[in-house]
Amino acid sequence: MTRLLPILFLLTAGLARADEGMWTFNNFPSDLVKARYGFAPSQEWLTKVRLSSARIAGGCSASFVSPTGLVMTNHHCVRDCVQQLSTPQRDFIVKGFYATTAPQERACPGMEVNKLTEITDVTDAMTKATQGKEGAAFRDAQRAEIARLEKECATAPDVRCDVVTLYQGGMYNLYKYQRFQDVRLVFAPEEAIAFFGGDPDNFEFPRYDYDVSFVRVYQDGKPAKMDNWLRWSSKGAQPGELTFVAGHPGGTSRLLTGEQLRYQRDYALPERLFQLAQLRGLLDEFQQRGPEFTRISNSLKFGVENAYKAMVGRREALVDRDFFAKKLDEEQKLRDWVKADPERQKRYGQAWDNIARATDTLRTMRIRLRLLEQGAGTGSDLFGYARMLARSADERSKPNELRLEEFAEARKPELEQQLFSPAPVYPKLEEALLTFYLTKLREQLGPDEPVVKQVLGKQSPQALARKLLSGTRLASPQVRRQLYQGGPEALRASKDPMLELIRTLDGEARAIRKRYEEEVESVIDKNGELIARARFEAYGTSIYPDATFTLRLSFGQVKGYPDEGKTVEPFTRLAGLYERATGEDPFRLPPSWLQAKPRLDLQTPFNFVSSNDIIxxxxGSPIFNKDAEIVGIVFDGNIQSLGGEYGFDESVNRTVSVHSQGILEGLRKVYNARRLLEELGQGGGG
Structure with missing residues (x-):
């Protein structure tokens, strides 16, 4: 056994090094934090932080900051709500929004906020359900057990339960949430200050953004009562200070195999970048048609540009030869450790090759899978509504454990909230998106493909898009509700052209999804579990799992970083905001900030960086000190952090946050937000 010690040393050396890690709350390395910073978070401290943290189900993080349900998050996390509440006459994206009284708080269509109340280890149940199964049998058993566990847990509409896969299937946890679906907007600044610098400054530092907003969660028509919330620090972030981030990192790929990383580098990322570039060009042209075209498409364009820049950073990490070689070396060390013992080799040795074969299968089906299933509709709201309705006609009649996962009984409140959302549908934008999708369908599958012929017939993509839009009634929430509540018979009898489009596509879409789940996903899940067990055998839970859009806690400190021979200081100040302003987009300040300049303390810290590990x-995550006091709010990472999808470099990867003192300075002296300041315990002064 002693001959394996050098290999084990190589495996464990560098694990949990520096400030790396997005740790689960039931496996947080308090001893490691104490060794580095002299503070060990207690279980009581961890529980308070967990119950003070929040998730916006659409893809962001947040925190509870008052006993009456006030939630702090980023402006870009509530941007869809702000746009949906806007009209051509009252554009809150441009003018901002502040409810000076409680009755003025406006409901956000389709927004859901979650609070994590309980974590249960269900690994044994999941492992037992899938033991000895392969391929379709493995996937069916896995799906059935997840559906059973989630349904058993979700005992009321305001309870959400998700089975979470950790360590590539080496562990399964059941996360139980309190669900809030009555969410109302309280404050949002003008986008010109929330996203000051626009795309040129995105993922950059120094930065000067006021990317903060507040919403409130309600229960039974009243502000929800909170037993746990985060207070405000009296000083905000200080140089060298220990900081924590509690949030919901969406997903990382740090535990992928070499073959999976090659697929990302050579196929998935380049093709996604090409599509995003085309979509960005389409939106640029769309916005040239006039101010209203710009207003209704700005949220989508923001998302496209943000995704494009992020994926450029990911691909740059994977084409870096040294970085990629390091990832392959880490994998090889684990494989060598497995090979060194015949029993381990028998249990785990084939897992990497099996994943490689599944990845090859994915390569052959990827275009069809993207066009017909995973990326179908290119973000069209009407396409999404039609697919939910058409598929619900089939899925709701099946036993819970046999349904597509998005139609499982435990997901019903989420599905119905999306389907019945009163958010406006913009016909001109829908026409552009549907035309784009139908054009790509014909272009990439080919005009002789049977499903393309069935969809388009003799029509052009634009002509069909216009025909669909002129005939559909699915833009009406009332119509969608009537069809859904009418059940399978009403849905199958409907001749709505959007539903007809989905029916034409759905046979092929379901077929490619089924093949993907059985030949790719199930193989990767099964063999990923084996690799995860090998990791556990080598070094247990001394590593953290990949991100899964579930609550994690990271630690770090406020500090700058080296960049091209110079040191980037950790803070920016309000004075730099005015020095950077040019009067032209995207460096144009809104009138409120220009008028407030004489009243502001220009030395107030505005944005800052820390070494916390995020993605x-x-x-919208809170960033706070050892006393669980807010020192800022996370809104970005620096450009070097984009490679954090695949690995973490503590020397240069940085979290970018709005400083808590900068937030207060704006609320007091720009927006005169007295009601909000008093609720935050920051009334008076200024």
Whole structure:
């Protein structure tokens, strides 16, 4: 056994190094934090932080900041709500929004906020359900057990339960949430200050953004009562201070195999970047048609540009030869450790090759899978509503454990909230998106493909898009509700052209999804579990799992970083905001900030960086000190952090946050938000 010690040393050396890690709350390395910073978070401290943290189900993080349900998050996390509440006459994206009284708080269509109340280990149940199964049998057993566990847990509409896969299937946890679906907007600044610098400054530092907003969760028509919430620090972030981030990182790929990383580098990322570039060009042209075209498409364009820049950063990490070689070396060390023992080799040795074969299968089906299933509709709201309705006609009549996962009984409140959302549908934008989708369908599958012929017939993509829009009634929430509540018979009898489009596509879409789940997903899940067990055998839970849009806690400190021979200081100040302003987009300040300049303390810290480990999905996370006091709010990472999808470099990867003192300075002296300041315990002064 002693001959394996050098290999084990190589495996464990560098694990949990520096400030790396997005740790689960039931496996947080308090001893490691104490060793580095002299503070060990207690279980009581961890529980308070967990219950003070929040998730915005659409893809962001947040925190409870008052006993009456006030939630702090980023402006870009509530942007859809702000746009949906806007009209051509009252554009809150441009003008901002502040409810000076409680009755003025406006309901956000389709927004859901979750609070994590309980974590249960269900690994044994999941492992037992899938033991000895392969392929379709493995996937069916896995899906059935997840549906059973979630349904058993979700005992009321305001309870949400998700089975979470950790360590590539080495562990399964059941996360139980309190669900809030009555969410109302309280404050949102103008986008010109929330996203000051626009795309040129995105993922950059120094930065000067006021990317903060507040919403409130309600229960039974009244502000929800909170037993746990985060208070405000009296000083905010200080140089060298220990900081924590509690948030919901959306997903990382740090535990992928070499073959999976090659697929990302050579196929998934380049093709996604090409599509995003085309979609961005389409939206640029769309916005040239006039101010209203710009207003209704700005949220989509923001998302496209943000995704494009993030994926450029990911691909740059994977094409870096040294970085990629390091990832392959880490994998090889684990494989060598497995090979060193015949029993381990028998249990785990084939897992990497099986995943490689599944990845090859994915490569052959990827275009069809993207066009017909995973990326179908290119973000069209009407396409999404039609697919939910058409599929619900089939799925709701099946036993719970046999349904597509998004139609499982435990997901019903989420599905119905989306389907019945009163958010406006914009016909001109829908026409552009549907035309784009139908064009790509014909272009990439080919005009002789049977499903393309069935969909388009003799029509052009634009002509069909216009025909669909002129005939559909699915833009009406009332119509969608009537069809859904009418059940399978009403849905199958409907001749709505959007439903007809989905019916034409759905046979092929379901077929490619089934093949993907059986030949790719199930194989990767099964063999990923084996690799995870090998990791556990080598070094237990001394590593953290990949991100899964579930609550995680990271630690770090406020500090700058080296960049091209110079040191980037950790803070920016309000004075720099005015120095950076040019009067032209995207460096144009809104009138409120220009008028407030004489009243502001220009030395107030505005944005800052820390070494906390984050990724997309952490937007809106609170950043706080050892006393669980807010020192800022996370809104971005620096450009070097984009490679954090695949690995973490503590020397340069940085979290970018709005400083808590900068937030207060704006609320007091720009927006005169007295009601909000008093609720935050920051009334008076200024």
């Amino acid at each position: 997309g999905g952490n937007s």
